Amino acid sequence: MIFRQLFDSVSSTYTYLLASRHGGEALIIDPVLERVDRYIQLLRELDVRLVKAIDTHLHADHVTGLDALRERTQCITVMGEQSKADVVSIRVDDGDRVDIEGVSLEVSYTPGHTDDSYSFILADRVFTGDTLLIRGTGRTDFQNGDPRAQYESIFGRLLKLADETLVYPAHDYKGDTVSTIGEERSFNPRLQVKSLDEYVELMNNLRLPNPKMMDVAVPTNMRIGLAQGVVADRGWALSADDVRAMLPEPDVALIDLREEQERKKHGVIPTSLHVPYPSMQASLRSDGLLRRLAETDRKRLVFYCAYGERSAMAVQAAQAAGFVTARHLHGGMQTWKQAGGPVIG
Numbered sequence: 001m002i003f004r005q006l007f008d009s010v011s012s013t014y015t016y017l018l019a020s021r022h023g024g025e026a027l028i029i030d031p032v033l034e035r036v037d038r039y040i041q042l043l044r045e046l047d048v049r050l051v052k053a054i055d056t057h058l059h060a061d062h063v064t065g066l067d068a069l070r071e072r073t074q075c076i077t078v079m080g081e082q083s084k085a086d087v088v089s090i091r092v093d094d095g096d097r098v099d100i101e102g103v104s105l106e107v108s109y110t111p112g113h114t115d116d117s118y119s120f121i122l123a124d125r126v127f128t129g130d131t132l133l134i135r136g137t138g139r140t141d142f143q144n145g146d147p148r149a150q151y152e153s154i155f156g157r158l159l160k161l162a163d164e165t166l167v168y169p170a171h172d173y174k175g176d177t178v179s180t181i182g183e184e185r186s187f188n189p190r191l192q193v194k195s196l197d198e199y200v201e202l203m204n205n206l207r208l209p210n211p212k213m214m215d216v217a218v219p220t221n222m223r224i225g226l227a228q229g230v231v232a233d234r235g236w237a238l239s240a241d242d243v244r245a246m247l248p249e250p251d252v253a254l255i256d257l258r259e260e261q262e263r264k265k266h267g268v269i270p271t272s273l274h275v276p277y278p279s280m281q282a283s284l285r286s287d288g289l290l291r292r293l294a295e296t297d298r299k300r301l302v303f304y305c306a307y308g309e310r311s312a313m314a315v316q317a318a319q320a321a322g323f324v325t326a327r328h329l330h331g332g333m334q335t336w337k338q339a340g341g342p343v344i345g
């Protein structure tokens with residue numbers, strides 16, 4: 001596995017880059033805006049293609065690099081179901097998986113630092129965000145933080161992982177880079193409590209100053225969605241009603257760009273075909289399904305996804321490939337369901 005731990009010295013943030021092979025797909029966890037150039041350079045140097053960018057929670061101490069990476073690499077942005085971010089490409093929930101080629105992260109909901117804090121688990125390691133830090137735990141005094149929830153997340157979940165599991169947090173202020181679950185259980189001073197109440201008492205009396213960047217970072221990190229209006233202004237967006245009216249037409253190919261997990265959970269629009277977003281570009285090239293549909297079968301391609309981000313990027317790619325009749329469902333499945341559109345499965 002290709003694994004890189006990158007550090008932003010201004011906010012003491014760790015960012016993680018994972019891929020299974022050179023020439024393959026990559027994902028990044030907790031990217032920092034000011035470091036995006038470096039990530040892009042490293043992706044190029046390692047010869048990997050960024051497919052997903054994840055934030056473990058809505059950060060208060062730095063501006064996320066999620067939207068900048070999406071703009072520059074057309075990757076999928078991922079956050080938890082509870083995130084206050086306006087739009088991300090995929091929202092995950094406890095028990096879901098975040099997959100790229102050769103890497104599959106288990107999604108674990110670990111609230112407490114914030115109510116949208118998630119941890120991401122691999123066989124030998126866990127990315128704990130700000131839930132569990134090295135010899136510390138994330139503060140619980142803003143952004144719907146809750147020391148009780150954090151106690152449950154740590155004692156009820158993270159500390160149940162095998163002792164040798166490597167702990168990779170989102171921050172460290174002392175220069176430590178990695179720990180293990182066993183080490184944290186034994187030596188993390190915050191975890192040497194005898195009860196939930198003792199932990200709550202400890203966390204409620206930390207009296208920490210607010211992070212320097214908080215007033216800038218939080219509102220900025222809540223506005224990371226792709227500007228779908230730009231795509232609409234070019235005439236490439238369709239409303240749920242538009243798509244519904246087109247459904248019986250034989251010259252329309254409705255393309256679902258979501259992943260199998262999302263299709264199972266939220267259902268699919270009847271008659272739609274499935275081309276997962278990461279394979280969309282290849283499918284538009286010679287001999288791909290999308291090219292055949294558009295070129296040979298003369299179908300109008302209509303893309304949709306969960307919230308309209310992947311489909312907005314796909315319609316731009318299809319237009320760039322010369323398929324001028326390509327459109328996408330503005331707002332995605334969310335809008336479709338709100339409009340009462342039919343769903344199967």
Ligand SMILES: [Fe+2]
Nearest residue numbers: 058059060130
């Ligand atoms: Fe945080």
